Amino acid sequence: MKKIALISALIIFASPSAFASNIEITEVFPNPEGPDKNNEWIEIYNNTSIEIDIKEYKINNKDLPNGKISPHTYAIIDNIPLKNSKNTLLLTNNQNQTIDSVTYPNVIESKSYTKALINNSSEWIWTTPSKNTQNPTFRKLTGRITDPPQKNHFYFNNLKIYFSKNFSTSLIKALFKKDQQFQITINEKKELIYFRIISSPKIKNKKQKSNLVNHALA
The missing domain is CATH 2.60.40 (Immunoglobulin-like)
Known part of the structure; x- marks a missing residue:
């Protein structure tokens, strides 16, 4: 501390x-x-x-x-x-x-713009302020959703990941499809901080699809 x-x-x-x-x-x-x-x-x-x-x-x-x-x-x-x-x-x-x-x-x-450690390298990221605690450490992972998302979590490469923000069920289903490819950033509590869609879901509305590429959640 x-x-x-x-x-x-x-x-x-x-x-x-x-x-x-x-x-x-x-x-x-x-x-x-x-x-x-x-x-x-x-x-x-x-x-x-x-x-x-x-x-x-x-x-x-x-x-x-x-x-x-x-x-x-x-x-x-x-x-x-x-x-x-x-x-x-x-x-x-x-x-x-x-x-x-x-x-x-x-x-x-x-949110604060923080020099955090991500996969043991320093990167700048918007996140919850850490004014009175050590700057956070994150992990960046690339893979796919291996189990359909629930209300507060999903499985990514068979690892249980928690949402750091409350989503409606319909929004979760629209964004997180089984077998969809992502790059995600998680904190030490395995909470989702940021994600980038690598292979976009099949969405009929092309305008909506183009807006789902990058998301910061913390």
Whole structure:
């Protein structure tokens, strides 16, 4: 679990990480439910073995608050406004060198753009915010539905997968056909987070069929 301490607009908490060295951006929360002001935040991480003074750094030319990050520690920066449309964040040092950057697409309300581990590689994905917990780990699988879907689960390559969102029975039957080919992303609880249809189901309405290719569910 991350240890939390407040310094001005800086929240610091420790946790192990599997990401690259130096300070980096690990999570962005640009569009909270309700008012954005004072509720948006950026998570950064010190993946070095030394303490780093973040007042030497900027994000998009905005100074970070005074404070230091211990080795292998996270910090939440909540004094930088974030756009609700496609946006690039640049983390720079006092020599104006870019240390890290991330571009997030159009935002999803109440979701964070997270640098997660998927099949042991870091990837950015919209998911449930992990502000006070370690960034999530996911598995990406390719295969087929081996048993017709039920109300809250289906079988994929004979592995029981749970829906992370409630669907109507008719929608489930339309999207998840037995023997249909998918690429899916699941969390540690085997809950479906994202799926991509590889072989589309036979749907008479071509317009509906074209809209079923990519889906983020978390």
